[in-house]
Amino acid sequence: MKKRLKTGLFPIVLALIFMTGSAQAAEELTFGTALPLTGLFGKGGELVRDAYTLWMETVNAKGGISGKYKIKIIIYDDQSNPQVSAKLIEKLVIQDKVDLLLGGYGSSQVMAASAAAERHKYPMISGAASSNKLFDRGFKYYFATLGKATDEVKGIVDVFASVVPKPKTVAIVGSNIPFTALACEGYKRAAKQNGLEVVHFELFPISLQDYNTMLLKAKAKNPDVLLVGSHLGVAMRVTKAMKEIDFNPKAVAFSYGPTIPAYIDGLKGDAEYMFAASEWTPNLPYNGPIFGSAADFNATYKKRFGRFPDYLQAATVGGAIVLQTAFEELGLKPGLGQADRERLMKKLHEIDMMTFYGQIHFGEDGANVAHPPVAVQVQDGKLVNIFPAEAAEAKPRYPMPAWKKR
Amino acid sequence: MLFLQALTNGILLGGIYALYSSGFSLMFGVMGVVNIAHGEMIMLGAFITYWLFEIAKLDPFLSLPFSLAGLFALGYLLQRFIINRVADEPPIASYILTFGIHLVLANIALLAWTADPRTVTTTYSGANFSVIGIIIPYIKLVTFFIAVGVVGSLYWLLNHSRMGRAIQATAQDREMARLMGINVRQIYAVTLGIGAAITGLAGSFVVTFRHIEPGMGLPYTITAFCVVVLGGMGYIPGAIIGGLTLGVIGSLSTIFLTSGWSMAVTFFLLFMMLIFRPAGITGKGIVE
Numbered sequence: 001m002k003k004r005l006k007t008g009l010f011p012i013v014l015a016l017i018f019m020t021g022s023a024q025a026a027e028e029l030t031f032g033t034a035l036p037l038t039g040l041f042g043k044g045g046e047l048v049r050d051a052y053t054l055w056m057e058t059v060n061a062k063g064g065i066s067g068k069y070k071i072k073i074i075i076y077d078d079q080s081n082p083q084v085s086a087k088l089i090e091k092l093v094i095q096d097k098v099d100l101l102l103g104g105y106g107s108s109q110v111m112a113a114s115a116a117a118e119r120h121k122y123p124m125i126s127g128a129a130s131s132n133k134l135f136d137r138g139f140k141y142y143f144a145t146l147g148k149a150t151d152e153v154k155g156i157v158d159v160f161a162s163v164v165p166k167p168k169t170v171a172i173v174g175s176n177i178p179f180t181a182l183a184c185e186g187y188k189r190a191a192k193q194n195g196l197e198v199v200h201f202e203l204f205p206i207s208l209q210d211y212n213t214m215l216l217k218a219k220a221k222n223p224d225v226l227l228v229g230s231h232l233g234v235a236m237r238v239t240k241a242m243k244e245i246d247f248n249p250k251a252v253a254f255s256y257g258p259t260i261p262a263y264i265d266g267l268k269g270d271a272e273y274m275f276a277a278s279e280w281t282p283n284l285p286y287n288g289p290i291f292g293s294a295a296d297f298n299a300t301y302k303k304r305f306g307r308f309p310d311y312l313q314a315a316t317v318g319g320a321i322v323l324q325t326a327f328e329e330l331g332l333k334p335g336l337g338q339a340d341r342e343r344l345m346k347k348l349h350e351i352d353m354m355t356f357y358g359q360i361h362f363g364e365d366g367a368n369v370a371h372p373p374v375a376v377q378v379q380d381g382k383l384v385n386i387f388p389a390e391a392a393e394a395k396p397r398y399p400m401p402a403w404k405k406r
Numbered sequence: 407m408l409f410l411q412a413l414t415n416g417i418l419l420g421g422i423y424a425l426y427s428s429g430f431s432l433m434f435g436v437m438g439v440v441n442i443a444h445g446e447m448i449m450l451g452a453f454i455t456y457w458l459f460e461i462a463k464l465d466p467f468l469s470l471p472f473s474l475a476g477l478f479a480l481g482y483l484l485q486r487f488i489i490n491r492v493a494d495e496p497p498i499a500s501y502i503l504t505f506g507i508h509l510v511l512a513n514i515a516l517l518a519w520t521a522d523p524r525t526v527t528t529t530y531s532g533a534n535f536s537v538i539g540i541i542i543p544y545i546k547l548v549t550f551f552i553a554v555g556v557v558g559s560l561y562w563l564l565n566h567s568r569m570g571r572a573i574q575a576t577a578q579d580r581e582m583a584r585l586m587g588i589n590v591r592q593i594y595a596v597t598l599g600i601g602a603a604i605t606g607l608a609g610s611f612v613v614t615f616r617h618i619e620p621g622m623g624l625p626y627t628i629t630a631f632c633v634v635v636l637g638g639m640g641y642i643p644g645a646i647i648g649g650l651t652l653g654v655i656g657s658l659s660t661i662f663l664t665s666g667w668s669m670a671v672t673f674f675l676l677f678m679m680l681i682f683r684p685a686g687i688t689g690k691g692i693v694e
Contacts, residue, residue, distance in 0.1 A: 039621065042521025176666065204665035207625055210653075211616075212543075213415045213660040220408050233523040236617040240525070243532030244543040244615065245415075266525040266617065270532065403532065 029069040029334045032092030033102040039080030044105045051313035055320045082112035089116035099336045107131035107178040114142040123345045127315030131178040135365040143366040145319040150186030155373030156253045156277045157190035159387045163398040167224030171200035174229020183229040183255035211241035219247040226252045250399035259310040271378045273400040278374040280311040281385040288355030297356040318357030412661040420653030421550030426608035427633035428645035429601035435640025436577040436597045439500045443508035445623025451609025452618040459526045473606040481602025486595040515620035523617040549611045632676045638691030
């Protein structure tokens with residue numbers, strides 16, 4: 001009697017488990033991503049994680065994607081290691097069986113991760129990687145909301161072409177890793193286009209201990225402007241070293257660093273007058289779904305995390321919004337199959353939309369061709385947009401007074 | 407002029423190298439411990455100064471006693487309760503153990519403080535003066551003199567104080583020292599404490615002229631290793647000689663080659679030294 005009861009109950013219980021299981025799956029759309037939460041780019045990875053978190057929370061509060069599918073994001077730490085990043089993508093696809101992937105941080109990691117994503121035919125949009133090499137691979141499934149590294153820095157060099165008196169010479173230094181090395185190439189190209197002579201060009205290893213002597217070489221050439229290929233750490237070190245060796249170019253620009261609040265917080269008065277390349281500032285007249293205007297996004301972010309977003313976080317969320325929009329317009333459901341993801345990929349190549357981050361339209365190689373570069377400067381302890389002129393909040397302060405005269 | 411400035415930079419850099427490498431040399435000379443967690447002691451010293459500056463607005467120079475005391479305590483406790491346990495084992499045990507300590511310290515710091523780069527900027531940060539057209543940053547000059555002072559004091563301590571002689575005796579012959587009534591385990595703990603304290607002091611200076619983050623230690627450990635091999639492992643004044651050599655050669659290679667090459671030159675020197683003259687430039691290093 002007991003045995004029959006048990007055997008009788010067993011299939012019923014099993015059916016109940018499966019029913020509840022699949023009912024949950026229908027309500028959730030799972031995303032996966034590998035981010036550098038530790039290691040060299042730990043800071044950048046954390047910020048991108050915050051960006052995705054904000055997007056997830058905001059959309060879920062409105063009911064979810066298509067008003068019914070809650071977003072769930074699985075985040076793994078790739079420790080700033082490209083090989084690990086690629087392996088984690090494999091894990092997300094094969095083991096965790098995520099519906100979709102989200103882009104990570106850092107050209108090196110994203111290069112490896114997107115190769116894995118392409119193999120499995122998963123669309124991946126990143127908002128925090130811009131090495132030109134990412135787009136030279138003939139991939140169909142990789143997209144980026146940022147401009148290419150060489151184009152990103154064009155804005156800041158154009159600024160220098162328009163100040164009075166116009167500078168004649170530039171020195172370019174940068175760390176020898178994908179994004180920053182390409183930023184330096186971009187500087188070189190843009191300088192040539194603007195009739196600025198490059199009097200010094202040096203790429204240094206990221207593990208360089210002494211910046212003073214390296215910058216001394218640039219100082220010896222007496223450039224009007226110093227252009228630096230940098231992430232946050234390098235930007236801080238270059239600024240400090242310049243002061244120590246009393247290197248006084250008329251202006252200094254960084255490819256990345258000053259847009260992160262920690263730069264100004266850490267360097268205090270020494271950060272004043274520094275320029276940086278950017279792709280987004282909160283004052284730009286952009287407006288879009290989910291978050292409203294650029295200024296709205298800025299305020300929402302500050303409220304949630306207690307600090308302002310920089311352009312990478314804006315680009316990251318912009319990318320997520322585009323993915324969401326494409327998904328919704330196709331009327332897809334969770335439990336995506338190969339064919340669904342291929343449709344999504346094709347849709348992403350067609351889409352052309354305005355968001356709080358700006359216009360997003362992907363070219364054939366996946367780069368965002370509709371997004372112009374922007375430049376900012378630290379003025380009175382705050383970042384202000386100084387380029388393009390139509391969107392500028394203030395005029396560039398040029399030339400920079402010598403360190404001893406500040 | 408460029409040459410003279412680069413030379414000056416190299417000399418000042420050498421002072422910093424000497425400051426954070428002398429502790430490494432001491433640990434090896436006395437206990438045969440290659441402290442792979444060395445860079446973490448610099449990192450912790452730097453963070454002590456950083457947090458005191460952020461929270462208590464304490465000037466970096468005034469934070470020095472705190473990093474000295476803090477790192478002395480850490481070094482003492484590490485040796486007393488952990489590293490002493492492998493004192494009777496072959497040296498490889500201490501390499502593995504200190505490697506483990508390096509991982510633990512770096513990762514606890516990462517969990518506690520995140521990977522955010524941080525720095526200390528005071529009103530006098532970067533301030534410098536010039537002599538015959540050569541620019542000398544004040545903080546680096548002060549660090550140089552402190553390095554010379556510390557190395558000199560350490561040398562004096564080892565040769566002219568009771569504690570120092572006990573340390574030397576223990577280094578020369580542990581069993582005999584024990585027979586003479588020296589508490590070897592205590593001596594080891596104090597030695598690591600002193601080595602860690604000096605290294606923490608170096609960290610406190612470092613945070614004023616560069617950014618710091620929990621993962622910054624390993625390159626310093628490697629540089630300390632190079633400095634000490636050049637100057638002679640276990641020979642304290644060698645830290646200055648090794649430091650100056652490395653600083654000057656590194657600086658001049660950056661000027662005449664590139665910064666990338668200067669690192670290659672540094673390691674090439676280390677390589678050559680280990681093959682042809684393992685006792686260092688001075689010939690007074692310990693070779694095992």
